[in-house]
Every structure is written in C-alpha cells, then in structure tokens.
Amino acid sequence: MPSDDRQSVGRLQQAIEESDFAWSLCLIGEDQSHKLAALADDLRGGPSNTGDGKQITSGFAYWGIAPTVAWAHACNDPYYPVMQQSIESFPQRWRRVRAKLAEMPYHYVSLGVGTGSKDRQILHDLLTANPDLLYMPVDMSAEMLRLGMRESLKGVSIPRRQMVPVQLDFAIEENLVELRRLLEAVVGAEPILFSLLGNTMANFDDDVRLLGLLTRLLRPQDRFLLEVATTDELNDDLAAGAAEEYERSRAYGEFVTSALMHYTDLTINMDNVVYRGSVEGDRALRVKIIYQNRTGGDLRFMLPDRTRVTFPDRDTIRLYLTRKYARRGLDGMLDSLGVRKLHGMHSGLAAHRSAQPFGMNLLLFATGETTAARPPQTSRAEEIWSSYRT
Ligand SMILES: C[S@@+](CC[C@H](N)C(=O)[O-])C[C@H]1O[C@@H](n2cnc3c(N)ncnc32)[C@H](O)[C@@H]1O
Structure with a gap:
C-alpha cells in the first residue's frame, strides 16, 4: 500500500479511536445482492411435505437486523x-x-x-x-x-x-x-x-x-x-425430546420464523411451525424446523425481487436444521x-x-x-x- 494511503488508514483508525461515537469498521467480503439472490433461489425449491424443497439455509436464518x-x-x-x-x-x-x-x-x-x-x-x-x-x-x-x-x-x-x-x-x-x-x-x-x-x-x-x-x-x-x-x-424418543426442546420456546419460534417474515410477504401463523426430530444414522439426533402450509388451499408468496412462488397446500419451507451429536x-x-x-x-x-x-x-x-x-x-x-x- 502506498505510504499516503497507509497514512489515511492510520488517520481514520486514530479518529475512530479518539471518538466517543460508536463507529465500527467492517470488512465486507461479498456482494450482498448475490446473497439475496441465493436466498431467493433457495425459497423457490420444489414442493415437499418434509422440509426438503424450499429452505432457508444456515447463515440466512440470522441475516439482517x-x-x-x-x-x-x-x-x-x-x-x-x-x-x-x-x-x-x-x-x-x-x-x-x-x-x-x-x-x-x-x-x-x-x-x-x-x-x-x-x-x-x-x-x-x-x-x-x-x-x-x-x-x-x-x-x-x-x-x-x-x-x-x-x-x-x-x-x-x-x-x-x-x-x-x-x-x-x-x-x-x-x-x-x-x-x-x-x-x-x-x-x-x-x-x-x-x-x-x-x-x-x-x-x-x-x-x-x-x-x-x-x-x-x-x-x-x-x-x-x-x-x-x-x-x-440415539433413539426416536430422544429425537422427539430434542425437537420439543426448541418447540417450548416462544422466543425461539419468533427467531426461526424471522427471516421468512423479513424476506417474503407470507403472513406467519405460529401454529404452522412444525418441529420434527429424527435419528440420523449412528451419528446424531436431527431436528428440522419447517413452516407448513396447513390452510387447506394453495398459497403464493412474494420474494424481495417481486417474483411470486406457489406454496401448495401441505408444502413446506425448511426454516432451520440442528442436531445433537x-x-x-x-x-x-x-x-x-x-x-x-x-x-x-x-x-x-x-x-x-x-x-x-x-x-x-x-x-x-x-x-x-x-x-x-x-x-x-x-x-x-x-x-x-x-x-x-x-
Ligand atoms: C448458533 S449461532 C452461534 C453464536 C455464537 N458462536 C455462540 O456460541 O453463542 C451461529 C452464528 O453463526 C453465524 N453464521 C451461520 N452461518 C454462517 C455462515 N455460513 N457464514 C458466516 N456466519 C454464519 C450466524 O450469523 C450466527 O452469528
């Protein structure tokens, strides 16, 4: 880096250091519009009753304020x-x-x-x-x-x-x-x-x-x-117990539906959030948290790019995946x-x-x-x- 540039960075750091205002410098590694496109793609997945089509993958569940x-x-x-x-x-x-x-x-x-x-x-x-x-x-x-x-x-x-x-x-x-x-x-x-x-x-x-x-x-x-x-x-009862652990918390339910509420125009009904525990071979208990269309009719929701996705009756969106190893x-x-x-x-x-x-x-x-x-x-x-x- 040329020494003039180094000096400006140094001066910026010093100004921030001396300020009472809560500045924070952050390095942004990726174009956030690409991330939004990836999230939208994941939400266009095909129909599935088991949370294996449309999904919000890890990272996106926490993405945004x-x-x-x-x-x-x-x-x-x-x-x-x-x-x-x-x-x-x-x-x-x-x-x-x-x-x-x-x-x-x-x-x-x-x-x-x-x-x-x-x-x-x-x-x-x-x-x-x-x-x-x-x-x-x-x-x-x-x-x-x-x-x-x-x-x-x-x-x-x-x-x-x-x-x-x-x-x-x-x-x-x-x-x-x-x-x-x-x-x-x-x-x-x-x-x-x-x-x-x-x-x-x-x-x-x-x-x-x-x-x-x-x-x-x-x-x-x-x-x-x-x-x-x-x-x-590892057994089915414990898998159900692990799923229940999440289901008990209202605040957790609000977190897990938060990205869906933020990035689509779906009206969230907390009764449609389903917690499913299963045994994943000999390695883990797996908990899938899914949002299911249980209205009895087909729905459509809009993505941030204004495209619409059909959300048929019984179709699901996987909101979160977790495990106990x-x-x-x-x-x-x-x-x-x-x-x-x-x-x-x-x-x-x-x-x-x-x-x-x-x-x-x-x-x-x-x-x-x-x-x-x-x-x-x-x-x-x-x-x-x-x-x-x-
Ligand atoms: C389960 S929280 C754990 C937070 C903290 N380490 C703790 O133990 O309390 C997961 C954290 O990882 C971040 N995260 C999840 N997936 C990510 C990814 N693919 N890339 C970067 N950060 C990610 C989330 O934003 C969140 O801050």
Missing part, C-alpha cells in the same frame, strides 16, 4: 435451554480447555460471533498473554457482527485498530481461501485460535464437509475450538478430518440431567500429522490451500 434481534432474544429465553445454558456454562468449560492451550500469543478468529458473550471470555484470557492480538469475528450478518462485538468487548480493553470484523459466508470455499490470505497478510506466521461455537456446525446440511473446510484454515501452530450439542444415546462418534469425526484432538470437555444440560442425556462438548484440536483424509486436489481453491500448507 430482525433475525439478529430475534436471535439475541431467543438466547436469553429460559425456555430455550440449549443456547442459554451453552452461554452461561461457557466460562467454566472454557477455563478447563484454556489450560490445554500452550502459553502462546494467539490471535483470535471467531467464526459465527452470535451474541458475542463467549468471545468476551476468550478475549479476556487471550489478551493477557497477547495484548497486541488481532480479534477477527467473522459472520454473514453485519448486524450480528455489530451486536456481537458490542457484547464481546464489554469490560475488555482492546484498541479498536486490533478489531477487524469481517462479513463473509464461511461455508464457501473460495471465501475461506481469501480469509486465509488476509490472515497471512495481517499476522504472518503468528498462531491463531479459531472458534466455531454454539453448535453452529449442526445447522449445515453437510456439516462434516463444512468442518473439513474450516479446518483447512489451520496451520501447525494454530488451534481450533469447536462446541457441539451432544446426546449419549452422538458423543461416542465425535472422536471418529475428528479423526476422519485428519485433525488431532488436544482436549475434550463434556457437560450435561442442567434442565435435563434427570431425564435426557443431552449436553455440550467443547473440543480443542490442532491440525493432524497427515493430510491423508483431505480430498484430492480438484480446484484452483485447492491449489491455493496447498500452497499455505507448508
């Missing part, structure tokens, strides 16, 4: 225990896992910042070892970044120039290549702690592929912190990705201790010794990844 605010409300709802307890019990679980991180000056990249309260805890500790750390929350939702950062910085002393929020869809391989490139340019070979917390992984159809993509960000000196919801057993399968999943587990920490969910074997696992891992599990090189993106893996 209304879903962001609805998510923050749901996280505080005592009737939605998964997230509330995941947030409340995080400091204690993190404290144990933290002891397994080498005393290194890590930078911190938070994949999916959410309400930011877990990041606050992590930042607090990492800053002690590395006051110069770079904090890079990455999220598809600019509004979530703004909200999450406000929370993550409460009581944490970090100059604004060390915070770089990035609006990016991390489920796209090319985006991760660019993220890696950006990190290399900013922190060089210094170690980075990446996190994917709050069972975010479970929201993706191809969850293991997503985790595989994200773990490619790791160099030998880096670490990855993963939090997933777990179950000790079989605890005994987690190590195998990490092995299949070629990563090395350094620590795993399990805790039960208080509300279910007596009744249901549900909990949360916090896993810390590093890149493995081999790259045997990585898929063969197929794309330009893969060639670029390889050049980082030295």
Whole structure:
C-alpha cells in the first residue's frame, strides 16, 4: 500500500479511536445482492411435505437486523435451554480447555460471533498473554457482527485498530481461501485460535464437509475450538425430546420464523411451525424446523425481487436444521478430518440431567500429522490451500 494511503488508514483508525461515537469498521467480503439472490433461489425449491424443497439455509436464518434481534432474544429465553445454558456454562468449560492451550500469543478468529458473550471470555484470557492480538469475528450478518462485538468487548480493553470484523459466508470455499490470505497478510506466521461455537456446525446440511473446510484454515501452530450439542444415546424418543426442546420456546419460534417474515410477504401463523426430530444414522439426533402450509388451499408468496412462488397446500419451507451429536462418534469425526484432538470437555444440560442425556462438548484440536483424509486436489481453491500448507 502506498505510504499516503497507509497514512489515511492510520488517520481514520486514530479518529475512530479518539471518538466517543460508536463507529465500527467492517470488512465486507461479498456482494450482498448475490446473497439475496441465493436466498431467493433457495425459497423457490420444489414442493415437499418434509422440509426438503424450499429452505432457508444456515447463515440466512440470522441475516439482517430482525433475525439478529430475534436471535439475541431467543438466547436469553429460559425456555430455550440449549443456547442459554451453552452461554452461561461457557466460562467454566472454557477455563478447563484454556489450560490445554500452550502459553502462546494467539490471535483470535471467531467464526459465527452470535451474541458475542463467549468471545468476551476468550478475549479476556487471550489478551493477557497477547495484548497486541488481532480479534477477527467473522459472520454473514453485519448486524450480528455489530451486536456481537458490542457484547464481546464489554469490560475488555482492546484498541479498536486490533478489531477487524469481517462479513463473509464461511461455508464457501473460495471465501475461506481469501480469509486465509488476509490472515497471512495481517499476522504472518503468528498462531491463531479459531472458534466455531454454539453448535453452529449442526445447522449445515453437510456439516462434516463444512468442518473439513474450516479446518483447512489451520496451520501447525494454530488451534481450533469447536462446541457441539451432544446426546449419549440415539433413539426416536430422544429425537422427539430434542425437537420439543426448541418447540417450548416462544422466543425461539419468533427467531426461526424471522427471516421468512423479513424476506417474503407470507403472513406467519405460529401454529404452522412444525418441529420434527429424527435419528440420523449412528451419528446424531436431527431436528428440522419447517413452516407448513396447513390452510387447506394453495398459497403464493412474494420474494424481495417481486417474483411470486406457489406454496401448495401441505408444502413446506425448511426454516432451520440442528442436531445433537452422538458423543461416542465425535472422536471418529475428528479423526476422519485428519485433525488431532488436544482436549475434550463434556457437560450435561442442567434442565435435563434427570431425564435426557443431552449436553455440550467443547473440543480443542490442532491440525493432524497427515493430510491423508483431505480430498484430492480438484480446484484452483485447492491449489491455493496447498500452497499455505507448508
Ligand atoms: C448458533 S449461532 C452461534 C453464536 C455464537 N458462536 C455462540 O456460541 O453463542 C451461529 C452464528 O453463526 C453465524 N453464521 C451461520 N452461518 C454462517 C455462515 N455460513 N457464514 C458466516 N456466519 C454464519 C450466524 O450469523 C450466527 O452469528
């Protein structure tokens, strides 16, 4: 960068640093109109009674100010225990896992910042070892970044120039290549702690592929912190119990319908939100949350580009997907990705201790010794990844 440009960036940072106004600088990685087109395409899917046609995929469920605010409300709802307890019990679980991180000056990249309260805890500790750390929350939702950062910085002393929020869809391989490139340019070979917390992984159809993509960000000196919801057993009753856990919360229902309300002109009837639990092979309980046309007649709804979609009677729109992973399968999943587990920490969910074997696992891992599990090189993106893996 020419020195004049560097000076202007420096002056801008200084002006922001000295201002009392709540400015935040944010790097936007993608054209948001393309994202809107992708969301509209997903909502044009064919008819299905089971939530396998029209859908709102992960990321879009939180995208925009209304879903962001609805998510923050749901996280505080005592009737939605998964997230509330995941947030409340995080400091204690993190404290144990933290002891397994080498005393290194890590930078911190938070994949999916959410309400930011877990990041606050992590930042607090990492800053002690590395006051110069770079904090890079990455999220598809600019509004979530703004909200999450406000929370993550409460009581944490970090100059604004060390915070770089990035609006990016991390489920796209090319985006991760660019993220890696950006990190290399900013922190060089210094170690980075990446996190994917709050069972975010479970929201993706191809969850293991997503985790595989994200773990490619790791160099030998880096670490990855993963939090997933777990179950000790798999059966249909537990699957129904897992679905009920979400169904109980009105605030969660408002969150899960928020994107549909925001991006279509459908009049939402909460009685048409259906929570379906099932067993996904030997690996997880899966909960699909769908919106079903139960009016007895065909409907039509309008998308943001003013096109209309027919929504026949009994047709569905999948609003959200989540899972509880079989605890005994987690190590195998990490092995299949070629990563090395350094620590795993399990805790039960208080509300279910007596009744249901549900909990949360916090896993810390590093890149493995081999790259045997990585898929063969197929794309330009893969060639670029390889050049980082030295
Ligand atoms: C379940 S919340 C978890 C929030 C937080 N990590 C926690 O544990 O409380 C998922 C977060 O990931 C973000 N997210 C979901 N899919 C994404 C994607 N494909 N790309 C970027 N961010 C995504 C959402 O906007 C949201 O902030």
